Amino acid sequence: MSFGSRARAAMAAYGPACVGIDPHSELLAEWDLPDSVDGLDRFASICVEAFAGQVAFVKPQSAFFERFGAQGVVILERTIQDFRHTGSLVILDVKRGDIGTTAAAYADAYLDEDAPMAADAITVSPYLGFGSLQPFFDVAHKNDAGVFVLALTSNKEGAEVQHAMNGDTSVAGGMLAQLASLNAGETPMGSFGAVVGATIGSSVEDLAINGPLLAPGFGAQGGTADDIRRIFGTVIDNVIPSTSRGVLGEGPDVSSLRGSVARVNSELVGS
Template sequence: MSVLEPFGARLRRAMDERGPLCVGIDPHASLLAEWGLGDDVAGLERFSRTVVEAVADRVAVMKPQSAFFERFGSRGVAVLETCVQEARAAGTLVVMDAKRGDIGSTMAGYAEAYLHKDAPLFSDALTVSPYLGYGSLSPAVALARESGAGLFVLALTSNPEGPEVQHAVRADGRTVAATVLAHLAAENAGEEPLGSFGAVVGATVGDLSAYDLAVNGPLLAPGVGAQGATPADLPAVFGPALRNVVPNVSRGVLRQGPDVRALRAATERFAEEIRTAVAGG
C-alpha cells in the first residue's frame, strides 16, 4: 500500500494555500428538489458532480455526507465513490462524513472501507464516534497512520442531545468531551506542522473557554451558514485554536445551485469572510 504524506501536513498546506473552508456535499431530498432534480440516483449524480465541478479546485476540503448517498443503495454508494475520486483528483481533500464507531473487527472493517489507500471509498479523513470508548477507535487510528489519512472524532457537537453524553462528568472530574480532546492531544503529540487526528466541534456551541482545544490537530466546525453561526462568530468560539479550525458550510453554499457560477460565488464569499475572521482573530 502506497503511503501518503500525513493528513495533518497535507491539510495545513491546503488551508494555507486555499483557506480553511470546507464545503459539504449533502444531497438530501429537499435540496435535490430545490435544484429541480429528481429524488433518485440520476439526481444524486447530477447534484454531486455539479458541486465538485463548481468548487473542488478552490477549497481546502470537501465533506460528502455518506447517509444521503447510502439511502439509494448500491447505486448511490457507486455515485459516492465517483464523487470522492473526482473531488480528490481536482485537488481538494475529502473528509468522509460517516460517523462510524464500533468495536474490534467491526471497527477494523469500517477503517478498511474508508482509510485503506486501495479502497474504492478511500478518503483523506473520516468522521468517527468515540462513544463506545475512545479505545474502540484503535483500528481506525492505526490504519489512518499507516495510510497517511486522518480522523475527525466527535467531541463537542452542536445537536441539542449532545450535552447529555459529552458534558457528563467522569469520576476524575473531567467531562467526557474533555477526555476525548485529551486523547487527541496525545495522538498528535510532537507532530508538525499539524497532527492528523482532529475533533468535531460545532461552531454553534458557544463559549468553549472551559475546554482545551489545543490538540495540535484540526477542528472541524460544522454549523456555519444555515445552522446559524457566521464566520464572524469563529474567534469567540475557538479562541487561540482558531488557526486550526476548518469551518464547514453546506446548505449556505448548496442552495445556490444548480448554477455553477452561483455556487462558486457563494463559496468565495464564505471563504473571504472566514479569512477575514481568522486574520482578525
C-alpha cells in the same frame, strides 16, 4: 504527506472552508432535480465541477447517498474518486464507531488508499470508548489519512453524554486530551482532529489538540465568523468551518457556487 500536512497546505492555498455535500431531498428540489438516482448523479457531478481543486475540503454526507441503495453508494464512490488528488481533501462524514475487527473493517473501507471508497479523512464516534477507535488511527497512520472524533457536537442532545463528568474531566474533555496526546510533536499539526460545532456557543474545554478542528454548523445553521473566533480563540488557525446549505443554496449554477464559497472564505479569513 500526512493528512495534517496536507490539510495545512490546502487551507493556505484555498482558505479554511469545507463544503458539505449533502444531497437531501429538499436541496435536490431546489436545484430542480428529481429525488432519484439520476438526480443524485447530476447533483454530485455539479459539485465536483464546482468545487474540485477550488476549495480546501469537501465533506460528503454518506447517508444522503446511501438512502438510494447500491446505486447511491456507487455514486458516492465515484464522487470521492473525482475529488481525490485535485487539491481538495475529502472528509467522508460517516460517523462510524465499533469495536475490534468490525472497527478495523470500517477503517479499511474508508481509509485504506486501495479501497474503492478511500477518503482523505473520516468522522468517527468515540462513545464505545476512545480506545475502540485505535483501528481507525492505525489504518489512518499507515495511509497518511485523517480521523475526526466527535467531541462537542452542536445538537442539543449531545450534551447529556459529552458534558457528563468522569471525575474532574468531562467526557468531551477526555476525548480532546487523548487526541492531543496522539498529535503531540507533530508538525505542522497532527492528523487526528475533533468535531466541535460552530453553534455550541462557548466551551471551557481545551481545544489545543495540535490537530484540525472540524466545525459544522457554520452559515445556514446559525454559526458565524464571530462564533468561530469566540469558540476557538488562539487555535483558530486549525479550524475547518463546514457549511452546506449556505453554499449549496446558490446552486446549481457552477459559477454561483464558486462565488458563494469564495465569499465564505473571505468572511472567515477576515474574522
